[in-house]
Amino acid sequence: MLRVSKLTDYGTVVLARMAREPERTFSAAALAEAVALPVSTVRKLLKVLTRHGLLNSCRGQQGGYQLARPPQRISLADIIEALEGPLGLTECSFQHGLCQLEARCHIRSQWQDVNQVIYGALARVSLVELLAKPSNKSIALLNT
């Protein structure tokens, strides 16, 4: 239903939590505790986010994870791309040649436009906006 995966959903929750203390280093266990999610799940999540450059990690005692960039420079688009791969509403908008209709299809380029617009909207929401308590603020921002 045009839904992000649960892992992505969790990702935004976890990253938003981290954004409240952007300098702090969190262990997976501490984060799981803070957002009330299973440790295994949070661990998986953090690994992926690290691999995609949104987090820095440090092993060993006193190790943990830290935001790789200031919160205002980590967007929903970044998070979704890290956890779900490149955004593409249709198969054909993601990669050429997968769709057998491609030759006869007249609407491929239009889907690509739509993708770009949605990407733009998601890119304009950073962890800072995500964290902002009151609503309607981000909306205003997004519609510029």
Add this chain to the structure above:
Amino acid sequence: MLRVSKLTDYGTVVLARMAREPERTFSAAALAEAVALPVSTVRKLLKVLTRHGLLNSCRGQQGGYQLARPPQRISLADIIEALEGPLGLTECSFQHGLCQLEARCHIRSQWQDVNQVIYGALARVSLVELLAKPSNKSIALLNT
């Protein structure tokens, strides 16, 4: 990967084809032929679109399907909602009480804003835009 289902994808192709002859009544077989998709699949698709008011149907010999509204009044948002249910990027944005984190979650309302923005973008693309050959036209439109 933030992707619409194949059925939705097919739906846009089929409806775009119908929009090229907005007054014409198409049988499922004729449409399937026109867009090179299996008849069974197209049949399923048309039934759902009819149930959701995007098409009018007529049974019997000489029966078939017809756009229920002028093409400029049928949007991607309509199509996606018909085939995938109400748009909601996260579970919680769709319905209250599903997510156990809700009480402790600070970003629910932000997701709702994001949904609205994406809905708006999809609502602004009608079958007419979808059909328009050259690209970058819809983009300009969408960013207003």
Add this chain to the structure above:
DNA sequence: TTTATATAGTACTAATATAGTACCGTTTGA
């Protein structure tokens, strides 16, 4: 140098959703 802590990588199972198809019933025009 040893040990406890913490991440990295991977693999696996279960549950869910999607894709695709078929069948039977009903309506309607010729």
Add this chain to the structure above:
DNA sequence: TCAAACGGTACTATATTAGTACTATATAAA
């Protein structure tokens, strides 16, 4: 009356997602 065409539903196979566990490696502190 018959054939064309939609309506509803059910079913199977496949793919994806969700959740979890296990082993290896790195690091800081004792």
